Amino acid sequence: MTEKVVSIDLGSNSFRVLKYDCVNHRILAEHNEVVGMADGLIDTGLISKEAQNRVITAIKKSVEKIVYEPSEAVAVTTAAMRKATNSAEVLKHFKSQTGVTFNIIDGVEEARLTLLAVKYALKREKIDSSKFILLDIGGGSTEIILNDEEKHISNSFDFGIVTLTQKYLKSHDLKADLKKKKEDIKSYINSLNINTDEFTFVATAGTPTTIAAIKLGQDFFSYDKEVINGTTVDLNDLENCLKIFKNSNEEEIMKLVGRGRVEFIEVGILIYQMIFEALNKKESIVLDDGLREGVAINYCLENCKN
Known part of the structure; x- marks a missing residue:
């Protein structure tokens, strides 16, 4: 075994x-x-x-x-x-x-495995895991997963914080691009014919966990995922983070987000903000658990008899 x-x-x-x-x-x-x-x-x-x-x-x-x-x-x-x-x-x-x-x-598989990890995490944090919309903002793609009891529907959108930042740095019109992506996501959600008010908004990956950490007074070096897990952030928290980054130098931002993330964090927050608006949500539960946890749990379920 x-x-x-x-x-x-x-x-x-x-x-x-x-x-x-x-x-x-x-x-x-x-x-x-x-x-x-x-x-x-x-x-x-x-x-x-x-x-x-x-x-x-x-x-x-x-x-x-x-x-x-x-x-x-x-x-x-x-x-x-x-x-x-x-x-x-x-x-x-x-x-x-x-x-x-x-x-x-x-x-599709990325979404399934991430969802598996998040379901385990929500149960661990004693948060209702029956109906939720999960957001996973990656570097090259963004996954939105609707979980309704034992059923789920997922969609992978072809943009992420790295790819969008690289386009933006080349005089790309980020505001117009995000507006179009917001309409695409709204159109997708509308096609599902659901009432989003019935679904909790859950987010995983680096951008949401960074915002939660800053809200709780943590930085990259004092980051404690046990404390982060289950934290609720709202649109004011996103705006506060954008203000902090706008008024900080590169070294100060690096202390908050870690090396290799400084140039991407603002675009990450703007994507997160856009999806808040597309889903018409005011707050989001943040979890650190994601794909790597899902890969491990999936392997255990397939190979361990306990």
């Missing part, structure tokens, strides 16, 4: 590793790092050599820190690798250099 698993989530900007206890469903160890895998992807369609080297270094560091056999890790990668034209070659290189075999998952 498998009692432990190591799961890896290689996203467009972040690299997240988890060692998980399948018997007691608890985290044993974890490692998070910004690797900027999607840097330059918008322009070239490629995962750059520099980004590949950062990922390889991060994997080797995580092996030392968490102590695991790389070839046995359950590893997934998402939007950046889905978009890159050299993904097959890159993943082969990762395997030869580190022993890790990555599986590219589509938006």
